[in-house]
Amino acid sequence: MSGGREPARCYGLALLARRDYSRQELVERLCRRGYSAAEAADAAAELAAERALSDERYAAERVRGRAAQGVGPVRILVELRAKGVPAEIIAAALAPEEGAWGERAAAARVKRFGAPIPEDRRERARQARFLQGRGFRHEDIMFAVHAPQD
Template sequence: MNKDLSDIRQRALGLLARREHSARELITKLIMRDYDEATVQSVVATLAKEGLQSDDRFAEGYIHGRIEKGYGPVRIKQELRGHGINDDLIYFHLDMHAPEWEMRAIRAREKRFGKKIPQDFNDKAKQMRFLQQRGFSGEQMRKIFGTSD
């Protein structure tokens, strides 16, 4: 059992050396290697106590990476939930970027469609769908397009 514990720890550290992982992600990857679930959870909890695994660090890095790729807060929030990050942590980190969201949405739209705001309903709808798929809110889109609906 002690050898198994050491093996799980080494495997987890190897995964963490490559990139940050959420606790849920790490547990899932280790269980897929046919390790005992209770032992895996114990090892991951120990790594978290030692500061080697941190959902906070994972969320911060993940949000930064997704923002740089042009994604909005709605999509990032959903993706982080899928990684097992709790809502308090998600909102804490997303709120730190709140002043930037409108500007990020403008940049994403301009990168794809250019600076000119379309007057045609169909073109405007197409651009709004793009921003929605990227994870920007209706409020952010209304500010960009100057619509009140």
């Protein structure tokens, strides 16, 4: 192993064998490990060229996983931005789930509070705050806390 770049690449590949990382996240991990910023960036570029590192794959997997945990699109978007994922990749990752957020909000509400739709305004507001904290949008929250229109 000559030079600093090859060990950084190998360590990066070992990290990616365990789970996906965003490019920014991987560079940060490599820098914390003691590699220079240039070495880390070069290793990330090589791994991306080899398709071992992909912000698209990372974002899509993160959206699926967090949505399954009952987290809404606003919170997922903020989390992905914090990991350095570009806005267009985030939008593409969130797009397949677009029609399902209201149902996901309703499922999160039912899991936390039970099936009956709250009649009391204060209870509806409490449940709406819970969903807002989970990262659901206003329209999804309204769908979840109001009785379905027939």
